[in-house]
Amino acid sequence: MTQTLEICVCTYRRPQLAATLTSLMGLERPSGYALSILVVDNDDHPSAAEMVETMATDAPIPLRYVHCPEGNISIARNGALAHSASRFLAFIDDDEVAPADWLLHLTREMEKTGADVVLGPVEADYADGAPDWMRRTRIHATMPVWVDNRIITGYTCNVLIDRQKPVLRDRLFDLSLGQTGGEDTAFFAKVVAEGGTIAFSPDALLRETIPPNRVSFKWLLRRRFRMGQTHGRLVAENGASFRLWTITVGKVVYCAGATVLQVFWQDRRNKAILRGALHLGALSGLAGGRGLQQYGPEFTQRQSE
The missing domain is CATH 1.10.287 (Helix Hairpins)
Structure with missing residues (x-):
């Protein structure tokens, strides 16, 4: 039986979105999954619509756009949940790029462990001039938080979720955290608190180019x-x-x-x-x-x- 898997990209005025989508077009399809891509635009104006719709005309993976204004990332994430009918959802940020085997690793880890959620790591790429200490400490990298050999929360910059699992049905992101951030931390912490399990796939690596305003x-x-x-x-x-x-x-x-x-x-x-x-x-x-x-x-x- 073929399972449906949609990759959700929430975006807000990010020119890097084109590179993200281009990388997703080159993904290898995991066996037994039908893939699609959903872009959720959180801008007050549908600023990403033209670019996404142009790319969709000859995309090798079905690509669609929805507009969920404005300026609250929880609205965008909940929009992804509302507009997708797929059982499996993967989230990637609009300033990241994925290698061809990204989804292969996430889906294999979920099949192997039976986890409700699978996380992958995100590594940072710095432009010339970034402080050496940031490179040495990998301070912008994203990894899970373990306590007593258990992952206690998660993030949406590299994740696969199974929406049929009881702990994920009808679960939404907190709108009150939509402008401060931390809505994904709260979302996954509550999944774990209610008995859900989170696994980690170290090979499901994404890369993020750090913009100048964050190299501070x-x-x-x-x-x-x-x-x-x-x-x-x-x-x-x-x-x-x-x-x-x-x-x-x-x-x-x-x-x-x-x-x-x-x-x-x-x-x-x-x-x-x-x-x-x-x-x-x-x-x-x-x-x-x-x-x-x-x-x-x-x-x-x-x-x-």
Whole structure:
């Protein structure tokens, strides 16, 4: 029996989308799967429509476009869930490129493990001039988070999900996180909390070219702080104990001390600072602090100024 698998690309004013779609057109089709591609445009105007529809005219894999405005990534992700009838959904970001065997590895891992979700890694490609410490530490790479040999959450930049599994039926992305980010972390954390399983396919590698605005320590600090906020918010939903508050404060203090002790070792110092920002964000999330905006028209305008 042939299974349906759709690759969803949520996009928002990204010129790299063309390269992403071009890479997807060269995918090898996993045996027993019928492939298609869905582009979900989250811009207030259908800015990607013409390019996608032009590519669709002679695409070797069926390609279609839907417009789900505006400036809230959760709206786009929920739009993918609503507009796709496929059992299996793969998500890839609109600034990534896929090798021909990407889906082969994801589907094989899901078939082998029976997992509800399978993640793959994302590696960063830097332009000339990027700081050496970023290259050495692979600070922009994306990998799963393991606790006690179990993956406890996931991400949408490289994932395959089985929508027929009970923990994924009717599950949606949180609209309140759609401009701050972390909506995918919350989505998959709840899958695991309700008994779902997440597997990892190390060979299902995607690559992402890091744009100039993200090759900055300030951007990394904001991102780590926001990640911490999401974690803190999820924990707070179930009630945060005094012990947890104490542990989180202790982690902030530890990272501050590690920063001082390693001040002359750039790689270690910067990683300690970023780790501290993560835990500070967790404190903010536990306290119900307002999330940092990462998406939407207002954020895009500030980034361009």
